[in-house]
Amino acid sequence: LDVVSFRNNNGRKRAETSKKPTDPETVHSDVLAKVEFNSGGNRGQVTALLAYQGLAWNLREHLMERMIATQNLWREKDPKFVYYLSAEFLMGRSLLNTIQNLELYEPYAQALKMLGYNLETLAEKERDASLGNGGLGRLAACFLDAMATMNLPGWGYGIRYKYGMFKQIIKDGEQMEVPDVWLTDGNPWEVRRPDVVFPVSFGGKLKKTVTGSHELVEWIPDEQVIAMAYDVPIPGFNTQNTGNLRLWESLPVNEFDLDAFNKGDILSAYNEKGRAEAITSVLYPNDSTPEGKALRLKQQYFFVSASLQDVLARFKKVHGNQFDLLPEKACFQLNDTHPTIGIAEMVHLLVDKEGLDWEAAWGITTKVFAFTNHTIMPEALEKWPVKVMREFLPRHMEIIETIDTQWQAFLEEKLSEMPKAEKQAAIDRMAIVHPNQWNKEEMLVNMAHLAVVGSHTVNGVAQIHSDIIKSTIFKDFHGVFPLKFQNKTNGVTPRRWLVFSNTDLATLITEALGTQEWMTNCKLLEGLKPFAEDAEFRKKWSAVKRKNKERLGAKIRELTGDDVDTSSMFDIQIKRIHEYKRQFLNVLSVIRRYNTIKAMTPEERKSVVPRVCVIAGKAASSYERAKDIIRLVGAVGDTINTDPEVRDLLRLYFLPDYNVSLAEVIIPAADLSQHISTAGTEASGTSNMKFQMNGSLILGTMDGANIEIAEEIAAIQGPDAKVGDGLFIFGVDAKDVPKLRKERKEFKTDPRWDEIMDMIKKGTFGNDKFEALVDSVNDMTVGNDWFLLANDFATYLDVQDEVDAMWKNQDEWVRRSILYTASSGKFSSDRTISQYAEEIWDVQPLAVA
Numbered sequence: 001l002d003v004v005s006f007r008n009n010n011g012r013k014r015a016e017t018s019k020k021p022t023d024p025e026t027v028h029s030d031v032l033a034k035v036e037f038n039s040g041g042n043r044g045q046v047t048a049l050l051a052y053q054g055l056a057w058n059l060r061e062h063l064m065e066r067m068i069a070t071q072n073l074w075r076e077k078d079p080k081f082v083y084y085l086s087a088e089f090l091m092g093r094s095l096l097n098t099i100q101n102l103e104l105y106e107p108y109a110q111a112l113k114m115l116g117y118n119l120e121t122l123a124e125k126e127r128d129a130s131l132g133n134g135g136l137g138r139l140a141a142c143f144l145d146a147m148a149t150m151n152l153p154g155w156g157y158g159i160r161y162k163y164g165m166f167k168q169i170i171k172d173g174e175q176m177e178v179p180d181v182w183l184t185d186g187n188p189w190e191v192r193r194p195d196v197v198f199p200v201s202f203g204g205k206l207k208k209t210v211t212g213s214h215e216l217v218e219w220i221p222d223e224q225v226i227a228m229a230y231d232v233p234i235p236g237f238n239t240q241n242t243g244n245l246r247l248w249e250s251l252p253v254n255e256f257d258l259d260a261f262n263k264g265d266i267l268s269a270y271n272e273k274g275r276a277e278a279i280t281s282v283l284y285p286n287d288s289t290p291e292g293k294a295l296r297l298k299q300q301y302f303f304v305s306a307s308l309q310d311v312l313a314r315f316k317k318v319h320g321n322q323f324d325l326l327p328e329k330a331c332f333q334l335n336d337t338h339p340t341i342g343i344a345e346m347v348h349l350l351v352d353k354e355g356l357d358w359e360a361a362w363g364i365t366t367k368v369f370a371f372t373n374h375t376i377m378p379e380a381l382e383k384w385p386v387k388v389m390r391e392f393l394p395r396h397m398e399i400i401e402t403i404d405t406q407w408q409a410f411l412e413e414k415l416s417e418m419p420k421a422e423k424q425a426a427i428d429r430m431a432i433v434h435p436n437q438w439n440k441e442e443m444l445v446n447m448a449h450l451a452v453v454g455s456h457t458v459n460g461v462a463q464i465h466s467d468i469i470k471s472t473i474f475k476d477f478h479g480v481f482p483l484k485f486q487n488k489t490n491g492v493t494p495r496r497w498l499v500f501s502n503t504d505l506a507t508l509i510t511e512a513l514g515t516q517e518w519m520t521n522c523k524l525l526e527g528l529k530p531f532a533e534d535a536e537f538r539k540k541w542s543a544v545k546r547k548n549k550e551r552l553g554a555k556i557r558e559l560t561g562d563d564v565d566t567s568s569m570f571d572i573q574i575k576r577i578h579e580y581k582r583q584f585l586n587v588l589s590v591i592r593r594y595n596t597i598k599a600m601t602p603e604e605r606k607s608v609v610p611r612v613c614v615i616a617g618k619a620a621s622s623y624e625r626a627k628d629i630i631r632l633v634g635a636v637g638d639t640i641n642t643d644p645e646v647r648d649l650l651r652l653y654f655l656p657d658y659n660v661s662l663a664e665v666i667i668p669a670a671d672l673s674q675h676i677s678t679a680g681t682e683a684s685g686t687s688n689m690k691f692q693m694n695g696s697l698i699l700g701t702m703d704g705a706n707i708e709i710a711e712e713i714a715a716i717q718g719p720d721a722k723v724g725d726g727l728f729i730f731g732v733d734a735k736d737v738p739k740l741r742k743e744r745k746e747f748k749t750d751p752r753w754d755e756i757m758d759m760i761k762k763g764t765f766g767n768d769k770f771e772a773l774v775d776s777v778n779d780m781t782v783g784n785d786w787f788l789l790a791n792d793f794a795t796y797l798d799v800q801d802e803v804d805a806m807w808k809n810q811d812e813w814v815r816r817s818i819l820y821t822a823s824s825g826k827f828s829s830d831r832t833i834s835q836y837a838e839e840i841w842d843v844q845p846l847a848v849a
């Protein structure tokens, strides 16, 4: 597939903003005017916050102008659109991303200087928009960037959470969660749209009227809220085109109960407001309580209903009631199961509101939805109790039951050749509504099954993951619809993750390649290959890395108070904390390294490669085992970092409150990054791609996208290289995992493993013995080491030795680093999105001239 065909054709000419001037003087005076007129500030004393806001308002006008031009063109030409429905968008900061996407860095940096500020320092004033948990949320943000850059007609739709991902504070080694009050200073990057509002209903009952063979169902809800839109313009890079992320806020129909207030019942006066606003208050409320579950279901329905109503309203303006045209004009990508209720909502809107018959409505529905699965972790495969669904969405529950009945009837036909009992078992396995396996009394709606049945395409996010879902969670479905399943290997935006966060490296690359074209056509990075052999170039490459390490060193000092030696190897693992991602295994190897150094003579210590190990990431608030891991990292770090015999050779830090902005500082500074999930458990991973782009060597298992990264790195080395050459690969094969799990009880652990387990349990680190954590991998009467840490431990230590040996050969290390970047082109989200556009969405680019 030719990524180039998706690039806009105006070459390297900057995509000019049409009306607003961008010279430094005008920007300066415009920012001052904004400070004065928008916020009543004093132009003689522009605080950092006011300067940031003034600048952001100025930029938003550019964005709005472009967005309006884009929307006007699209309205006029009426192309097919993709709507990316996602409960998460992990956007991070906008200021520098906007300035650089619009290629306005120089004049804006100058204008700010005139105000007495440095652009980079000021940019840090902005709070991250953390409207997501991790991988799938950040992926959605990268996809929006790619869609805008490639001029694809499409919008994102999501929730404007008042409190995003919690802020992580580490207190006495423990993770504490504090609300993320990201909106207190206002959000200059959004536009409130009181003119774009839709009602969203819950609860109540159904009223049915039968006329002839036709049954009319009317849903009489007992609760209603208003969904109000906020538009967040999404700048494309080197194009006029500007996309849109529409986020919904939930508001009460009646804001205030004056009657209650007048009667002295002050708090009840706000009841309805509180209930309505709760829906969009918090990202993923804890769903371990029934109240939490209901709230999460309400969130999902809320944003999906508002989004579909919005799309249908626009469609009807142009095409009236010709709903059979909808599949030619719209496509909805379900980002995991969270928006899956949209399938039932589409049927509800078409049948109950628009008067279509069931067959027509269902036919249209199955042509407009496509579904992406992001994980096979059972806890993430959403299943809603029928009871809860019926209480809050009675009509949708009925629609789902009808879909399920028809689906099962279809299967009866389709599988008619099978012996009866076998057929019934297959149908039961594929049912949308089925009993809870732990409590047969309770019936559940399986959202992944609904998503597969209601979508025309289902995809995984890396080749191995797409293969695994066809043989595990969706095996039966794949048997029925082999052609429905596709792979779309993830990608990340090279703009945010390389060009803007590692500007020195980007400059060096551009100098070497003699063009900036690689920023929108990452395959051109292959042109770096010969430079890997050039000693002068390698020197420059190392100098950039060193500078980035200084920047991270300063960050570590700010966060921990410690100075680190930037000539040490920076060894990084950053991602959500989860047992399958095996941060615990990483800590075990750090302990091993500590023991080894302790046992050495001073002379022997001279040959040790000094390392600074960094781990960062958040644990779900109710995930105790993950929180144990964070505590262990902290406790082991405290022991090592204060041990005078060791601290010059080894450090371990847990950096708090990992988010997009911290990642932007960490990734460019990594020498080594770790992606060590048990084979077959990490769907793809995307930080592995960011690290590769930034020339960090990879230590990992053959899992997720690591495999494809290894293939690309092998390919660039030439026909003799094998997959895995140039990376540090270890661990069991995905295909062996089920068998090894069964045999884990009999597995003979390595003596070094036993020694470390004893150390931890004896209380060597901190005040704790971490018994539950240790037992989960070591005591087969308590845990089962499901993620096979013990099996992979020895080969992990071996490969760590290979890392050290390679580090001592800096020429080879840097050579590889360059080859990593050179071979990272495949992992641009531009490539991923162009594949979605061609192979799933059938959406074509349409650029503002």
Ligand code: 4GP
Residues within 6 Å of the ligand: 133, 134, 135, 136, 137, 139, 374, 375, 380, 461, 490, 682, 683, 684, 685, 686, 704
């Ligand atoms: C993540 C997967 O764990 C990760 O492997 C993948 O790269 C990412 O999605 C994007 O596809 N899953 C989630 C989740 O974020 O919440 O399930």
